[in-house]
Amino acid sequence: MRTDTTFKRAFNDMIDIIRTFDLGAELPSENALRTQLGVSRTTVRKVLAGMSARGIIISEAHKRIIGERPRQQERYPKEQTLAISEQVETSFMEWMMRGDACAGTEINETELARKFGVATTIIREFLNRFQKYGLIEKRQNAGWVFKGFTASFALELFEIREMFEMRSARLFAALPDRSPVWKQIQSMRAAHLELLADIDARFQDFSELDSRFHRLITTVAPNRFIESFQDVITMVFHYHYQWNKRDERARNEVAIREHLALIEALESRNIVLIDRACRLHLTSARETLLHSIA
Template sequence: MSRTNSVYKKSYNRALDYLATMNEDSLLPPETELADKLNTSRTTIRAVLEHLDESKIIHWEGRKKTILRAPEKSDYYATDETRSASAKVESLFMDYILGSDRAPGTILRESELAREFGVSSSAIREYLIRFSRFGLIEKEPNRHWVLHGFTPSFAEELSDVREIFEIRALQTFCAAPLTKESRAALLELKAEHDDMLANLDTDYPKFSRLDERFHRQLIQAQDNRFIEDFYKLISLIFHYHYRWKKTAEKERNRVAALEHLAVIHALLDGETDKARTAFMTHLQSARRTLQTSVKWD
């Protein structure tokens, strides 16, 4: 098992978390049981145990695996290293598009993107093929990829489907009491929105990330693979779109952040009807903003 593999690194970090719950001199369970506990394969577990032994975190002799010390922060792989190649490419591609003003007709070359992102050309190709079905990029036969234009009719269709999915997601979110995890996530979002608004002059560009996290928090309640897949397109258009006008961006983000907070406050207070009303207001505002604030091709 290669130690450059994100699956291995996630398993290694989970193993460290597991060791942190045990005392020094404790014995680890057999490999099969450990693989079940960490939800990974025996092959990966053996590689993890070898690394733990090399790092003097455990002593492995025969079937006996003894904990020598508690894991330290420096023992863990960084979060960025544990992401899969596809997740890494998706995030980097969004930032690549967001951080530039690439016009329709822009050429996208797999080899150049691979060097830019530090991933393999095959990972880039797989991502672009999946993303191309939305019609915003297209592969020219035996050549490069081309970034296509974005039209008002495309935006209207996108908004229609977005509202169907997200209204359903909010209904699901409101149908059950808030879990401890959901409440904590909403409180964290609230604090970050408050902080952005308090420092609006400098922090308003951070709203794209906040907007994505706010909507994804609701989408996750659906636990629907088709909605999750479609939401990748939503993320590009609504949160990272390369054709947003920069004029009035600060005010646009301020208004949207306040709309988010209205929904968050209502959800935290258990006022589901109020949350639905506030969310509908936000979706209608997002539709208007998309039509008026994008540089159409």
């Protein structure tokens, strides 16, 4: 049966919303909450009911009042807020990256389902979606093969990445001054500088910033296929570097500086500079990845 992760996530989010109100304040309408929480009204009502039962909310005639400040410990644990399909992703990545799997390993749906403690349906669905990352391949009537997180995977990945990103970066040169992107680039630079200033403590935050930066660059001229490919890159970096922490701090610092150089080049509108900065960064990122695979 379906898990109630949506409810639990909404419940947790609701705690945060309630904390912005004073005790005794009246809550917004169900519909307003629905929009804020990004779930259906059905779920909102379930959350409200749960909070009423705990005394956090008191339902009076035609209104709901905050009766008690919710405590953080009432939150549902993170794991329970993730749909099974999301948990499977993590489990699978871990299985893969941990090195339990080398190139050519056969992937057995039943076995994975057992190992992860989920239904086979979920595994199939996951594998079908995961196929797009280019790491597994289906064989008719006979399961899947893991193709390996190999050097050639990295090279093929970066060949495409280079095409896509150079294409987007070049488009910056022709971007009008009034484009809102320049503002976003500005705040992107600020975010990079901030992170750099506190690099020793926060170097782990880079991964997410990296993804955001590269996605920003590609948004200048949206293309669904390029955006979909960004998912591949994000996945690779997110999970791969989660299991390969070597030189993480240094690696990220270098990348930040390269990003800053690229930002400067973009702002110069000089296509030669843009090209150079972009290629420099991509080459360096590729070498780093290759290095960590070997």
